[in-house]
Amino acid sequence: MDYETILFEKDGAIATVTINRPKVLNALNRATLEDLDRCFQAIADDPAIRVVILTGAGEKSFVAGADIAYMQHLNPLQAREFATLGQKVMNAIEQLDRPVIAAVNGFALGGGCELALACDIRIAGENARFGQPEVGLGVIPGFAGTQRLPRLIGKGYACELLFSGDIIDAGEAARIGLVNRTVPREQLMSSCREMAGRIAARGPIAVRLCKDAVNNGIEMDLGRACRYEADLFAMCFSSPQQQEGMKAFTEKRPPLFDSD
Ligand code: CAA
Numbered sequence: 001m002d003y004e005t006i007l008f009e010k011d012g013a014i015a016t017v018t019i020n021r022p023k024v025l026n027a028l029n030r031a032t033l034e035d036l037d038r039c040f041q042a043i044a045d046d047p048a049i050r051v052v053i054l055t056g057a058g059e060k061s062f063v064a065g066a067d068i069a070y071m072q073h074l075n076p077l078q079a080r081e082f083a084t085l086g087q088k089v090m091n092a093i094e095q096l097d098r099p100v101i102a103a104v105n106g107f108a109l110g111g112g113c114e115l116a117l118a119c120d121i122r123i124a125g126e127n128a129r130f131g132q133p134e135v136g137l138g139v140i141p142g143f144a145g146t147q148r149l150p151r152l153i154g155k156g157y158a159c160e161l162l163f164s165g166d167i168i169d170a171g172e173a174a175r176i177g178l179v180n181r182t183v184p185r186e187q188l189m190s191s192c193r194e195m196a197g198r199i200a201a202r203g204p205i206a207v208r209l210c211k212d213a214v215n216n217g218i219e220m221d222l223g224r225a226c227r228y229e230a231d232l233f234a235m236c237f238s239s240p241q242q243q244e245g246m247k248a249f250t251e252k253r254p255p256l257f258d259s260d
Helices: 030-044 076-095 111-118 133-137 145-153 155-164 170-175 185-200 204-217 222-236 240-250
Strands: 006-011 014-019 051-056 061-063 100-104 107-109 121-125 129-131 167-169 181-183
Touching: 006 030, 014 030, 014 185, 030 076, 051 061, 051 185, 061 100, 061 111, 076 111, 100 111, 100 185, 107 111, 111 129, 111 145, 121 170, 121 185, 129 170, 133 155, 145 155, 167 170, 170 181, 181 185, 204 222, 204 240
Parallel strands: 014 051, 051 100, 061 107, 100 121, 107 129, 121 181
Antiparallel strands: 006 014, 129 167
């Protein structure tokens, strides 16, 4: 499939999506959000893909935010429509039934930080910078940053970032749990591919149901969430992958998980 503003590559079970507007530090305009929407729909329809890596083109930026030039003249109705489109894309990434790793290769600001937040795992190059600078532009985050940030790092740190618009480096982002880890910039993609490869080698149905249990369970009270987990645990036992995984263990060999 052809896209105007993103690149899509598939290498075995691992897909890489690269936001490709380096001249504007990969800022998200309508076309980019629509490309991402179509791309994640195509990924959802392709069972051969087990893990997705999301990154930005160029050396400097993951995504420096929603496109300010595009947003500058929006009226309130158009602004709501733009936020709704952005949120639709973030939700599609979060709800994709396979893991998505953000390879944060530079600025992840505003909508770029929100995009990273929608991913399941965030690995940052040492040059990465994070922040929600919207208040400096006289607006608030519109792609669910006010919601996902406190859920991920807690209300205190989230409020500090949201109210101050401060930009923090990769080390601070790791310290407050905004990213899983930082790696030297030149090792970013290889580290993400290595992690994606390890995930892709696990039982794909089990990985999928883990994501389901985490994402849906986190919105429930603990009792309901535990019952939900038990339902999904039981579901694993109707799959040949459970048979294979446990048989391989008893036979002291690595499991071989075919695509489901
Ligand atoms: N939108 C549109 N264009 C952007 C952009 C953005 N978010 N971020 C950078 N650019 C453009 C710049 O305008 C510049 O274009 P020109 O060469 O045509 O002038 C180009 O990218 C390079 O940027 P800089 O020259 O500014 O690069 P720098 O290294 O000096 O600074 C930066 C880098 C600190 C990231 C700076 O570009 C910056 O502050 N960008 C804006 C960050 C921001 O405020 N993001 C939040 C946007 S609001 C939002 O995202 C709302 C939401 O939640 C939906």
